[in-house]
Amino acid sequence: MLTKLLIICRYTFVEIYKSKVLINVFLVGLALLLICYVAYSFTYAVPERIALDVGLGMLSLSSVGLAIFFGVGLISKEIENRTIYMILSRPISRRIFFLGRILGMIGILILNISILSTLTILTYVVLGGVLNKLIFIAIIFSIIESIIILLIAVLFSLITNITLSTIYTIVIFISGHALTDTLTNRFATSNVFFNSLLKTGSYIFPNLSKLNLKDYVLYNQMLPIPTLAWMFSYGVLYSIFLIVIIVVIFDRKNLD
């Protein structure tokens, strides 16, 4: 089974890679360098921090963008175009097919983030920045964040159409980043109903601000290892939770 999982993963990766997805990386990389150059020319203080800020932000946004736009079609387009029939008519279970597709797409996300983070770190170092461990941890957390968004996009695509899946995933992404801050808002703390609504939401929706270490990286604030381990575990467990839900739905779905 593992061999077949890896075969599906490999060809999913090759198929997406050959669809010129890396043009996205090239364009984002170019924009990153351009913004860093502009920032370098106009700031007198800390251009390397601006490079890091912009770089981490862009790699996160670009990988989340890829996760959403490829995620909504990763399984649903296979069903719509009947390609899935040619694969599931072989000795392959639906869950192996799903996991193979997801792993292949995660490979693309990791490739995208690796190229952009290399570019970001190089720019940061060239502009005089000093490397620390938290930069690399922040990059790993960006990968986890994009995996969660990918899984949410796939989940929605199994229960609704591609357009709505895209919209819903973007809403979840924004909510996931805004929930923590909104909970501390005076209106939210003073209004019992709104507060309980937000708290319920925070248990269901992914708390993506937990995976955002950019502020700590920029101000060189190292987080304690247990905190980082908890954040990492949260991301991984939430991903597993989504995978289980998707497998349950996909196993019972009529593929027509």
Add this chain to the structure above:
Amino acid sequence: MINFIEISKKFKTDFWSKSFYALNGVAFKVSEGEITGFLGANGAGKTTLIKILMGFIFATSGSIEFDEKLGKNRREIFSKIGLLPERPYFYPYLTGREFVYYLGSLNDVKKSDLEERLIYWSKRMGIVDALDRKLKTYSKGMLQRLGLITTIIHEPKLVILDEPLSGLDPIGRKELKDAIVEINKKGSTVFFSSHIVPDVEEICKNVVFLEKGKLLYNGPIDDIIEKNVKPSYIIKYFNGTEVVRVEVQNKDKEKLIQDLLVDSNNKILTVEKFKVSLEEIFYKIRT
């Protein structure tokens, strides 16, 4: 090889609408070693039944039994089945070779066997020169041929083809029909869905006819023709001035021939049994 037991499938077009039966108590068997045609107009329920057979959708009621020769569990059974779905879409950025390797490797076919079979079939289908081109550059006919190659690359015992000839030109149709016959001669049972009756009549021994989700006929093509053919003959003769065509009942045939032979001006040209095509029979059954 496959036994469909009272398969029914209900669909709803939307939440508020009344459900309708796409398949209603369909029961028949597909015999081993033969090409069985699966006929029906568009929307008759052919593709729905194939989807249920493959487990892509679930039947509302009924069940399907596979011959034990195919295997005991899903994994064993599906490793001996090859399916070509209707109008499949292929990954546009993979090459033909990559696509065949991808699907072949999912069936645990060794790379050397894959290569050997791919070369044989791609030569046979006339697409060997296009194997290293991206699939987005393939024509519809080439994609259909490649689809058939991926379907049989693991030498399945049961080949299921859903409308494999639709949209092909006459040459493409002939080549694919010849290939289907060859696949069958090599030992595979073929279950071949089509809405084009002459195609089925040309290559199949048995036929299953579905109409609006219900089974209308299941059995040998020869039997249904025999049952529906008129017991009459067409006699053509030249009476000295023109060619005359007469249809006579079987019992009157001998007498008419004797009468014609009495007149020395008459010259009998042909005496043929009245023939009717499968297509005509199915139009008749439907109405």
